Amino acid sequence: YLAVSNMDAVSFRLLRGNRCAELCGWVAGREHFYAAVRQIETLEFGGDTDLGAALRDDRHPGYDDGMSFILSDFLTDSDWKGAADALLARRRECALVQVLSPEEAEPSLSGLCRIIDAERGGAALSMDVDRSARRAYREAVRWFQEEIRRFCVSRGMALLTMRSDEPVGDALLKRGFAEGLIR
Numbered sequence: 001y002l003a004v005s006n007m008d009a010v011s012f013r014l015l016r017g018n019r020c021a022e023l024c025g026w027v028a029g030r031e032h033f034y035a036a037v038r039q040i041e042t043l044e045f046g047g048d049t050d051l052g053a054a055l056r057d058d059r060h061p062g063y064d065d066g067m068s069f070i071l072s073d074f075l076t077d078s079d080w081k082g083a084a085d086a087l088l089a090r091r092r093e094c095a096l097v098q099v100l101s102p103e104e105a106e107p108s109l110s111g112l113c114r115i116i117d118a119e120r121g122g123a124a125l126s127m128d129v130d131r132s133a134r135r136a137y138r139e140a141v142r143w144f145q146e147e148i149r150r151f152c153v154s155r156g157m158a159l160l161t162m163r164s165d166e167p168v169g170d171a172l173l174k175r176g177f178a179e180g181l182i183r
Contacts, residue, residue: 098160
């Protein structure tokens with residue numbers, strides 16, 4: 001929105017599977033921006049994406065012409081680091097926005113649970129979720145977020161972590177400036 005308000009052009013791409021689709025062409029001006037946002041709000045998100053393959057599929061990747069944001073939970077076997085490096089190789093600024101659901105950030109599971117991986121065709125795992133399992137999960141999430149942070153710092157990239165139940169505007173405006181995502 002800030003870029004469009006300053007009469008810069010913005011484009012949106014949807015990466016799904018190993019494909020890259022342009023959502024609404026170049027957006028310039030507030031009215032076009034709001035139309036693009038309405039279009040984005042109708043999208044269904046889910047499934048796994050191979051970020052590297054999807055970026056290679058981009059027919060108009062752009063070079064040395066702006067900033068790219070990768071919004072993902074980054075909980076993937078996909079080479080998201082390679083995808084970010086590919087954007088940097090195009091001399092683009094790049095920022096990562098990690099979006100976690102409330103259950104991914106702080107699961108409320110306890111007792112004997114059957115966990116089904118909806119992104120992997122319904123693979124199931126049964127486990128007893130006790131206090132030590134929850135503590136281990138929290139440690140794993142912290143370790144993973146620290147790995148993402150180190151990756152971003154090593155490349156001079158901004159990082160913002162947010163929850164999916166948090167209004168995007170609040171996350172961007174309240175913390176985006178502090179995290180270097182918005183200048």
